[in-house]
Amino acid sequence: MGDNKQVDRMIHATKTKDRQNWRKMGGRNYNKGAIFSLALICVIWYFAAHAVKAPFIFPYLENVAYQVVYSLTDMYVLENLAITMRRVVTGSLYAFLIGFPLGMVMGYSPKLLQTMSPFINSLRQVPIMAWVPLTIVWFGIGDGPTVFLIAFSGIFTIILNTVSGVQDISKDFYNAARSMGANTFNIIKDIVIPGSLPGVLTGIRLAIGLGWMSVI
Amino acid sequence: MVEAQGRLETERVIAYMVIAGLIGYLMDTILVLCERALLRWKE
Numbered sequence: 001m002g003d004n005k006q007v008d009r010m011i012h013a014t015k016t017k018d019r020q021n022w023r024k025m026g027g028r029n030y031n032k033g034a035i036f037s038l039a040l041i042c043v044i045w046y047f048a049a050h051a052v053k054a055p056f057i058f059p060y061l062e063n064v065a066y067q068v069v070y071s072l073t074d075m076y077v078l079e080n081l082a083i084t085m086r087r088v089v090t091g092s093l094y095a096f097l098i099g100f101p102l103g104m105v106m107g108y109s110p111k112l113l114q115t116m117s118p119f120i121n122s123l124r125q126v127p128i129m130a131w132v133p134l135t136i137v138w139f140g141i142g143d144g145p146t147v148f149l150i151a152f153s154g155i156f157t158i159i160l161n162t163v164s165g166v167q168d169i170s171k172d173f174y175n176a177a178r179s180m181g182a183n184t185f186n187i188i189k190d191i192v193i194p195g196s197l198p199g200v201l202t203g204i205r206l207a208i209g210l211g212w213m214s215v216i
Numbered sequence: 217m218v219e220a221q222g223r224l225e226t227e228r229v230i231a232y233m234v235i236a237g238l239i240g241y242l243m244d245t246i247l248v249l250c251e252r253a254l255l256r257w258k259e
Contacts, residue, residue: 059227067231081239198258201251205244212240216217216232 091150099155103162124156154207165199
């Protein structure tokens with residue numbers, strides 16, 4: 001071992017390959033970890049359920065697995081799943097169509113952000129279930145209320161993530177583009193939209209997840 | 217899921233929860249792949 005502590009640490013890290021192992025856990029070979037965790041959960045579930053012996057409270061793993069396979073081959077369940085997915089996609093699309101331009105203008109213009117944020121921030125605090133009676137009055141019975149609620153639960157996530165995506169763009173990009181003679185349209189097309197894309201995509205991911213959660 | 221809840225069929229409720237989780241995971245994976253394709257310039 002060397003005298004220097006840092007050298008010792010480096011030798012130790014190389015020997016135990018801990019860096020490579022950590023990289024594998026969250027990188028290329030993460031599936032191994034996920035499959036191992038799933039198997040471990042299943043084993044614990046199997047033995048715990050048989051120890052408790054109360055299938056009404058804690059069902060057996062084999063019965064649940066049978067129900068999963070049975071449901072995935074049952075046309076009634078598949079049809080309902082397709083209807084639910086269609087609603088989620090439609091609702092999320094509406095959320096994107098409204099939330100993305102709103103988030104863009106709010107992120108680009110501080111004045112608009114200041115004007116709109118009190119409304120957005122108060123509206124998004126209203127519990128989603130409080131909208132249910134109102135949506136039935138507005139859209140009647142059918143897909144309308146569900147699609148509205150999915151869109152409503154996702155729209156604020158998209159707005160907030162788009163705003164933060166636009167605000168995260170470095171000022172240097174704007175200055176560089178302006179110094180090269182770019183107009184506002186060019187800046188929006190070549191800097192704001194591509195630069196805010198990571199935030200927008202995160203917003204869409206969260207919105208679809210929220211829609212899927214709220215529809216079931 | 218609501219039907220199974222009403223009939224107190226715990227196994228079916230959990231089975232539907234598993235299916236919902238699987239479909240949600242698949243949708244998220246598709247979006248992650250789209251994200252990777254769209255943000256290739258960032259890497």
